[in-house]
Amino acid sequence: MIDLKAFFHMSYGLYLVSxxxxxxxxxxxxxxxxxVTAEPVRMTVAVNKDNVTAQVIQRSGLFTGVALAQSAGMELIGAFGFHxxxxxxKFGAFRTAEDENGVPYVAEQTVARFSCKVIDEVDLGTHILFVGEVLSAERLSDEEPMTYAYYHKVxxxxxxxxxxxxxxxAGVKKGFRCTVCGYILEADTLPADFICPICRQGADKFVPLGG
Ligand SMILES: Cc1cc2nc3c(=O)[nH]c(=O)nc-3n(C[C@H](O)[C@H](O)[C@H](O)COP(=O)(O)O)c2cc1C
Structure with missing residues (x-):
């Protein structure tokens, strides 16, 4: 048997990859x-084949990851995660910088940057696992990094x-999803003056579930 709830006990960080x-x-x-390795320093990232990001990484052979700060806003996480x-x-509304390879990355609300060259790809079915050799890395701030648990719980x-x-x-049948941050309102109707409790966007940013 596979108890899917077991996976809720896995720990992760939260990142933007570009x-x-x-x-x-x-x-x-x-x-x-x-x-995944120290000498040489290598990283992996699993990106869905339908994500534009996977296609651009495949063509360029490059990806840059930034670790989000614990204080990172839902507007930033939502812009990159739900659009x-x-x-x-995605980059227009945030302060960005370019690494040595010309890859842009978000330089605010982030604590570290890792620029990688793809050295291998593994087809995982829905996702591609990119294996990257780290070309450069730097700390961007002393803030605490965001964990996946913090993102969900707090x-x-x-x-x-x-x-x-x-x-x-589980159990959510009828409702509306905020396209900015992913918040789900369980309701039959969406009030016109509804404000997302997470990212403060209005009802015009909501779509019906499954839409
Ligand atoms: C918390 C969170 C974690 C995510 N983790 C992944 C991931 O590990 N791999 C992935 O392919 N997509 C992940 N996504 C989904 C992508 O960010 C999302 O599909 C995005 O809209 C793809 O954008 P693109 O088409 O511009 O590449 C995650 C989204 C969120 C909000």
């Missing part, structure tokens, strides 16, 4: 970035279907 291939720039929120780089400028964050650790919302 890449650039010519004019194509993409990035998304991930919890799957991790250091597609296909039709949304920030009331949710995890969308494309995430590696997605589990369907």
């Amino acid at each position: 890449s650039r291939d010519g004019d194509a720039v993409a990035g998304c929120t991930v919890n799957t970035l991790s250091q 597609s780089s296909r039709d949304y400028d 920030k009331n964050g949710v995890t969308p279907p494309k995430a590696s650790t997605y589990q369907p919302e």
Whole structure:
């Protein structure tokens, strides 16, 4: 048997991973970035094949991860985690910088940066596991990093279907999802003056569940 609740006892951090291939720039929120070897320093990240970020990493052979600060806002996590780089400028609203490879990364609300060159890819079915050799890394702030548990317990964050650790919302049948931060309102109707309790966006940013 596989008790899916066992997976709630796994610990992760929360990161943004980005890449650039010519004019194509993409990035998304991930919890799957991790250091896997020390000499040489290598990292892996699992990115859904449907995410634009996976396609841009495949073309460029580069990815840059930043670790989010514990104080990072839901607007930032939501912009990168609930929108597609296909039709949304994720970097425009935030302070960004470029690494040595020309890959943009978010330079605010983040505590560390890791720039990697892809040395291997593993097809995991829904996701691609990118193995990266770290070309450069730096600390960006002394703040505490955000953990996945903090994101769920304190920030009331949710995890969308494309995430590696997605589990369907048990018992939620009818409701509306905030497209900015992923908050789910369980209700039959959405009041026109509703304000998201997490990211303070209005009702116009909500879509019906399954929509
Ligand atoms: C908390 C959280 C964790 C996530 N973890 C992952 C992950 O590890 N891998 C992944 O492919 N997507 C993950 N996602 C989903 C992507 O961030 C999301 O599908 C994003 O919209 C993809 O954007 P893109 O199409 O611009 O690449 C996560 C989202 C959130 C909010």
